[in-house]
Amino acid sequence: KAGVTQTPRYLIKTRGQQVTLSCSPISGHRSVSWYQQTPGQGLQFLFEYFSETQRNKGNFPGRFSGRQFSNSRSEMNVSTLELGDSALYLCASSPGTSGYTGELFFGEGSRLTVL
Amino acid sequence: GNSVTQMEGPVTLSEEAFLTINCTYTATGYPSLFWYVQYPGEGLQLLLKATKADDKGSNKGFEATYRKETTSFHLEKGSVQVSDSAVYFCALNAGNNRKLIWGLGTSLAVNP
Numbered sequence: 001k002a003g004v005t006q007t008p009r010y011l012i013k014t015r016g017q018q019v020t021l022s023c024s025p026i027s028g029h030r031s032v033s034w035y036q037q038t039p040g041q042g043l044q045f046l047f048e049y050f051s052e053t054q055r056n057k058g059n060f061p062g063r064f065s066g067r068q069f070s071n072s073r074s075e076m077n078v079s080t081l082e083l084g085d086s087a088l089y090l091c092a093s094s095p096g097t098s099g100y101t102g103e104l105f106f107g108e109g110s111r112l113t114v115l
Numbered sequence: 116g117n118s119v120t121q122m123e124g125p126v127t128l129s130e131e132a133f134l135t136i137n138c139t140y141t142a143t144g145y146p147s148l149f150w151y152v153q154y155p156g157e158g159l160q161l162l163l164k165a166t167k168a169d170d171k172g173s174n175k176g177f178e179a180t181y182r183k184e185t186t187s188f189h190l191e192k193g194s195v196q197v198s199d200s201a202v203y204f205c206a207l208n209a210g211n212n213r214k215l216i217w218g219l220g221t222s223l224a225v226n227p
């Protein structure tokens with residue numbers, strides 16, 4: 001079974017630009033969560049999508065947004081990039097259809113550098 | 116609020132040494148506790164978990180016991196191998212929300 005796939009793996013942007021990251025979950029998984037990982041803050045929850053609906057949201061500004069498509073693939077977008085947005089963005093999938101188990105399957109991440 | 120504190124790394128051990136990585140938490144109610152591992156070049160994966168006090172999670176020779184009295188979930192392994200070199204993350208889930216709260220991670224390097 002293929003794992004979680006994130007694209008692109010690496011990207012460099014400049015301040016003020018926007019970026020879109022993509023995540024393809026494990027086949028059959030309907031929940032996709034996004035996390036931001038930085039050395040100082042660790043993993044911070046961004047949001048979770050299930051069946052094309054945002055089910056949960058972390059404490060990030062509105063510049064961070066996401067969506068999920070009918071095939072469960074998800075994208076996240078960051079607009080008006082700031083230097084502090086430089087991070088590894090992790091996507092995780094889970095079946096999502098029963099009670100929350102905490103068992104997430106992660107991709108390798110998209111490393112964003114903002115100059 | 117809910118939080119997880121892990122011992123800082125890096126931790127460097129020789130093969131067959133005993134491993135302990137400390138994890139303590141602050142949470143309301145009765146959280147579920149997790150250890151995730153990230154091997155070089157790979158995504159995080161669940162190593163073990165415990166959902167109630169005194170539960171012991173175990174996998175691949177690793178163990179952790181949910182201690183409510185000390186709010187701890189320390190990761191242990193009796194004899195580490197070079198292949199255990201990775202970053203280990205402690206995490207919790209509390210309340211009715213569907214997200215994990217993470218520690219900062221502890222890097223482990225095992226030398227032959």
